Amino acid sequence: MKTVGLALAVTLLATVHVVAGDTRFERSLRNLDPSARLEQICDYTAMLRIRASTPFRPDRAVGSASSPAKAASNMLVANGAAFRSRKKWYRLSYTCKTTPDRMKVLAFDYKTGPEIPEEKWNTYGLWR
Structure with missing residues (x-):
């Protein structure tokens, strides 16, 4: 059970990182012509x-x-x-x-x- 919980936590953290990175990228894009x-x-x-x-x-x-x-x-x-x-x-x-x-x-x-x-x-x- 600990392994499943750890895998879920790692997946959630990775997802948050990607979403945060994409949000920063989208903000940067909006500033471009x-x-x-x-x-x-x-x-x-x-x-x-x-x-x-x-x-x-x-x-x-x-x-x-x-x-x-x-x-x-x-x-x-x-x-x-x-x-x-x-x-x-x-x-x-x-x-x-x-x-x-x-x-x-x-x-x-x-x-x-x-x-x-x-x-x-x-x-x-x-x-x-």
């Missing part, structure tokens, strides 16, 4: 989705690394995106559709690519 908000929420979603479904552990995502992302209405297409995982950068492409206020993602599709050689990081505006 709509175009920056679109790219930020899509980059954030890219990190969450990659973390949930691959062995990567992304801590950064950039929608316009090797080529500019293209925005139209509430959709962002980022064919030249990149994400960082364990101090290495990888190619990424994604399509992201949000609500009109650009606060929630409605649809997200992505594809990860190969590692980006460190000698190209400066060219793409990437960092260690």
